[in-house]
Amino acid sequence: MALVETNPRPKVHDARQRVWFERIPASYWIVCIALLIMPAFASEFTLYQVFGWSFILGMISLSLMFLGGYGGMVSLVQMSVAGLAGYMVAIFGDSAITDISLGWPWYIAIPLALIVAMVFGTIVGSLAVRTEGIYTIMITLAVAAAFFYFTRQNYVVFNGFSGFNGVLPPNLFGVDWRQSIPFYYLTLFWAAVSYFVVLYISRAPFGLALQGVRDNPRRMAALGYSVNAHRIAAYAFAALIAGTGGILLTWQSAQISPGTAGIGPAIDILVIAVIGGMSRPIGPFIGAFIYVLLKTFAIDILLSVGLSGERFQLLIGLGFLAIVFFSPDGLLGLWDRWQEYRKRDPLLDRSEDRL
Amino acid sequence: MTFLDTSGTSVSDRLSVTGTANALELRGVSKLFGALAALADIDLIVKPGERRAVLGSNGAGKTTLFNCITGDFAPSTGSIRFFGEEVAAFPAQERIRRGLRRTYQISLLFTGLSVLDNVYLACCGVSRGRFSFLRPRRDDALMASAENLVHVVHLDEVRDTRVSELSYGQQRQLEIAMALSGAPRFILFDEPAAGLSPAERQELIEILTGLPGHMGFIIIEHDMDVALRVAESVTMMHNGRIFKEGKPAEIEDDEEVQALYLGGEEGLGHG
Numbered sequence: 001m002a003l004v005e006t007n008p009r010p011k012v013h014d015a016r017q018r019v020w021f022e023r024i025p026a027s028y029w030i031v032c033i034a035l036l037i038m039p040a041f042a043s044e045f046t047l048y049q050v051f052g053w054s055f056i057l058g059m060i061s062l063s064l065m066f067l068g069g070y071g072g073m074v075s076l077v078q079m080s081v082a083g084l085a086g087y088m089v090a091i092f093g094d095s096a097i098t099d100i101s102l103g104w105p106w107y108i109a110i111p112l113a114l115i116v117a118m119v120f121g122t123i124v125g126s127l128a129v130r131t132e133g134i135y136t137i138m139i140t141l142a143v144a145a146a147f148f149y150f151t152r153q154n155y156v157v158f159n160g161f162s163g164f165n166g167v168l169p170p171n172l173f174g175v176d177w178r179q180s181i182p183f184y185y186l187t188l189f190w191a192a193v194s195y196f197v198v199l200y201i202s203r204a205p206f207g208l209a210l211q212g213v214r215d216n217p218r219r220m221a222a223l224g225y226s227v228n229a230h231r232i233a234a235y236a237f238a239a240l241i242a243g244t245g246g247i248l249l250t251w252q253s254a255q256i257s258p259g260t261a262g263i264g265p266a267i268d269i270l271v272i273a274v275i276g277g278m279s280r281p282i283g284p285f286i287g288a289f290i291y292v293l294l295k296t297f298a299i300d301i302l303l304s305v306g307l308s309g310e311r312f313q314l315l316i317g318l319g320f321l322a323i324v325f326f327s328p329d330g331l332l333g334l335w336d337r338w339q340e341y342r343k344r345d346p347l348l349d350r351s352e353d354r355l
Numbered sequence: 356m357t358f359l360d361t362s363g364t365s366v367s368d369r370l371s372v373t374g375t376a377n378a379l380e381l382r383g384v385s386k387l388f389g390a391l392a393a394l395a396d397i398d399l400i401v402k403p404g405e406r407r408a409v410l411g412s413n414g415a416g417k418t419t420l421f422n423c424i425t426g427d428f429a430p431s432t433g434s435i436r437f438f439g440e441e442v443a444a445f446p447a448q449e450r451i452r453r454g455l456r457r458t459y460q461i462s463l464l465f466t467g468l469s470v471l472d473n474v475y476l477a478c479c480g481v482s483r484g485r486f487s488f489l490r491p492r493r494d495d496a497l498m499a500s501a502e503n504l505v506h507v508v509h510l511d512e513v514r515d516t517r518v519s520e521l522s523y524g525q526q527r528q529l530e531i532a533m534a535l536s537g538a539p540r541f542i543l544f545d546e547p548a549a550g551l552s553p554a555e556r557q558e559l560i561e562i563l564t565g566l567p568g569h570m571g572f573i574i575i576e577h578d579m580d581v582a583l584r585v586a587e588s589v590t591m592m593h594n595g596r597i598f599k600e601g602k603p604a605e606i607e608d609d610e611e612v613q614a615l616y617l618g619g620e621e622g623l624g625h626g
Contacts, residue, residue: 222463230486
């Protein structure tokens with residue numbers, strides 16, 4: 001019987017035998033090279049406003065995808081976490097509001113900002129993990145609303161309605177990071193780091209366990225996992241990504257105010273994740289790119305057909321409706337179904353690999 | 356591997372190598388659902404290494420008993436001691452970390468993950484590595500033990516397959532692999548043979564009888580062939596109470612049991 005046999009080393013899976021760069025599909029290389037040489041073709045506006053903004057919103061949305069897609073927890077507080085990190089950089093570091101800003105060097109201000117964001121994310125997480133589904137959304141939305149009103153009314157720390165302006169990235173290595181090309185590479189770098197870290201963690205014990213908690217929390221407890229502790233740790237990690245995105249967002253517009261992390265932007269982050277798809281980490285970046293394109297160019301489209309340019313939200317809303325209607329799992333879901341369709345045998349009307 | 360050690364297959368051999376505390380000791384355990392007493396005043400003692408079958412009709416309270424022991428439900432009253440330690444107030448994961456495992460009547464697996472990932476998760480659950488942000492290396496001990504368990508339950512061929520694509524029998528085998536992970540001291544099997552083919556049942560019996568000597572278990576099973584072949588003692592339950600305990604042969608010959616479950620004519624072996 002098998003129990004008394006010694007364990008012959010099971011055959012190693014083919015994918016593990018190949019060198020790491022052989023395992024990366026060609027499409028990854030193409031996207032990677034295209035993104036790296038983008039500044040050679042794209043205008044400054046496109047680099048800074050379209051790509052830079054897409055990467056940043058993609059990161060914040062990625063933190064939601066990590067919680068929602070892997071952990072089954074839809075958190076609307078991610079934009080507030082990002083906003084808080086932005087505020088902290090302004091408060092600990094430099095801004096035009098010299099009465100409040102402490103003017104500490106970047107290597108203290110940025111880590112501190114991220115720590116504060118993570119503590120905030122962890123606290124909200126520890127409240128939210130006691131609930132499920134719609135109640136998680138409600139609790140996190142309530143915290144996001146409270147954050148918005150608190151920052152708008154508090155003048156001592158958050159400088160109220162006007163917030164902080166003149167929040168600039170440090171001139172590290174003598175580079176002005178707010179120039180379009182450096183800013184493009186700065187945001188691309190951090191977006192890529194967060195993307196690959198999330199991808200990596202999804203197959204590490206922590207990420208696997210998080211997916212287990214999503215699928216069946218009761219079973220996870222029966223395997224020895226502390227379900228709530230795992231969920232809270234996921235919130236803390238997601239806050240780190242959102243916080244990094246928040247700092248970049250603050251640098252992009254050189255200012256942070258309550259409106260940056262209002263209820264509208266909080267919901268936009270969810271919209272981005274849903275448009276892109278929450279099943280894989282690339283989804284939020286695709287969603288963010290489409291969102292930014294719509295937000296940037298919808299006005300021109302509307303004006304060209306004789307409608308008022310202020311109605312650009314209408315286009316975003318219609319696009320969102322169409323995607324949710326035709327593909328509840330976002331563009332990634334559409335893509336997966338198309339791939340499946342392509343593999344179908346036209347005669348047997350089923351997938352070839354199931355033949 | 357020590358896991359594969361089958362020495363000491365008789366109960367006396369096994370009991371001689373284990374400590375004095377009972378593996379499981381339930382005193383006055385009750386579970387009320389509103390006015391319904393799913394369990395009423397259960398006293399149950401299982402010695403270390405003992406293999407016990409719990410039999411009874413549907414609704415007798417067998418699965419509720421398991422749920423109370425593992426912490427899926429808190430018992431309404433009573434004490435539960437696991438190797439001498441009172442665990443009734445512990446959450447499920449604390450009991451699991453002390454070496455208690457279970458399988459579920461309806462497979463509770465992670466259908467979106469592969470077979471190996473499921474077992475690996477089960478192995479990580481009781482280790483400090485469960486919070487690790489680092490992927491397992493090729494020589495990772497937990498991954499090696501997960502691979503071994505996949506091998507033990509004969510799922511090598513499908514180890515990288517998504518669980519949702521497995522047959523029912525394979526899912527039941529995977530359930531057992533997950534219960535065997537992380538050096539358990541005591542396992543609760545909830546109808547492991549339900550829905551299996553005769554060949555799969557035979558395989559299951561071999562897996563259960565081949566478990567290491569110190570590893571006791573309780574098995575809930577409607578298939579008497581399976582239950583009586585793997586168990587050394589039997590507890591009969593009826594309406595949330597224990598009404599008979601004894602050796603399989605005694606239970607099989609008991610007139611009361613026959614009257615209650617078998618209409619007094621057939622032997623339990625045909626049940």
